[in-house]
Amino acid sequence: MVNYIWVFMTVVGFIFALINGTMAEVNKAIFDGAKEAVTLCIGLISVLVFWLGMMRIAEESGLLERLSKLFRPLVKRLFPEVPVNHPAMGYILSNMISNMFGLGNAATPLGIKAMEELKKLNGGKDSASRSMVTFLAINTASITIIPTTVIAIRMNYHSASPTEIVVPTIIATIISALGAIIIDRYFYYRRSRKG
Amino acid sequence: MELISVISLTFIPLLIGFILLYGTFKQVPTYESFVEGGKEGIKIAFSIIPFLVGMLVAISIFRASGALDALMNWIRPVMKSIGVPAEIVPLLFIRPISGNAALGMTSDLIAVYGPDSFIGRLASVLQGSTDTTFYVLTVYFGAVGIKKMGDALKVGLLADVVGIIVAIVVVAMIFGTK
Numbered sequence: 555m556v557n558y559i560w561v562f563m564t565v566v567g568f569i570f571a572l573i574n575g576t577m578a579e580v581n582k583a584i585f586d587g588a589k590e591a592v593t594l595c596i597g598l599i600s601v602l603v604f605w606l607g608m609m610r611i612a613e614e615s616g617l618l619e620r621l622s623k624l625f626r627p628l629v630k631r632l633f634p635e636v637p638v639n640h641p642a643m644g645y646i647l648s649n650m651i652s653n654m655f656g657l658g659n660a661a662t663p664l665g666i667k668a669m670e671e672l673k674k675l676n677g678g679k680d681s682a683s684r685s686m687v688t689f690l691a692i693n694t695a696s697i698t699i700i701p702t703t704v705i706a707i708r709m710n711y712h713s714a715s716p717t718e719i720v721v722p723t724i725i726a727t728i729i730s731a732l733g734a735i736i737i738d739r740y741f742y743y744r745r746s747r748k749g
Numbered sequence: 750m751e752l753i754s755v756i757s758l759t760f761i762p763l764l765i766g767f768i769l770l771y772g773t774f775k776q777v778p779t780y781e782s783f784v785e786g787g788k789e790g791i792k793i794a795f796s797i798i799p800f801l802v803g804m805l806v807a808i809s810i811f812r813a814s815g816a817l818d819a820l821m822n823w824i825r826p827v828m829k830s831i832g833v834p835a836e837i838v839p840l841l842f843i844r845p846i847s848g849n850a851a852l853g854m855t856s857d858l859i860a861v862y863g864p865d866s867f868i869g870r871l872a873s874v875l876q877g878s879t880d881t882t883f884y885v886l887t888v889y890f891g892a893v894g895i896k897k898m899g900d901a902l903k904v905g906l907l908a909d910v911v912g913i914i915v916a917i918v919v920v921a922m923i924f925g926t927k
Contacts (some may be wrong), residue, residue, distance in 0.1 A: 567810035587809030591801035602790030610786025615775040681897035701877030713864030723877035733911035
């Protein structure tokens, strides 16, 4: 599906450029997009190195395991295929907690680590396992408690109450996470019925 | 507000301090472990480059050609008929694709319509309650070499749709639609 979307965006873009006469912009966009991607990855190196370094200490000291023990009952239901003592649990949980506190730059390295562990659990195959799809669904619903960036923007533009959106955001984020889990489960049962 | 900024400012130092002290207490060679873990970060960052280049080039072409605008113009009347303000439609499309662009649009909407308007509040809540599905998918699956994504994209995008609907309903219910 990703292959189709990728080709679709590119080809439809070229066709529109022909019709609209935006070929010059499109030519520029090709290399701007590539440059932006590399800049983004280079920018990621610093946070990846820092947080993965920190998390290695947390893993070796057993902190990660204690964290997963704490939330075990909840996460066990969400990820029935992951053994409770597996390091994947710890990474999934730390990723979710970083997201909750709006620590986007810490969440990404932890999410990648969680994926890596989930891939090991799946026998190193190059296809997405059930747990991976669930993990992504929860991630894209992005459970947030303190939307720090948005609050900062609202303060910038002199909102009478910059933080009034915190409670609505929490409500919306919880409902949409539940929705994501339900959608994920629906697709899982549909897959397993097909065999 | 004071309290929230104090919490978010102290959270990271507290977390780091706790990890370091706990590691020392458990006799982990903290500095060596940090370096070992960090090395992995470099490998991961480089391995995602091709995935992001491919995805971002396609997205930039789609936007720069005017195709995204055309799609939005086409969908706007439909959205309006179900009570979604036309001004917010571009944000809905950008949100799953690009985090930076979405943040730019959110601050633009807040600047133009005011932070305490329906549109301003809706943009604020949307920014917090949905995520850049394409980016998360590309980076997470790219970094560990997952080629067959299964239902992941469908599930992620449907979850975004749910997030958008919920955000609109919650904001309208709590603040009204003015």
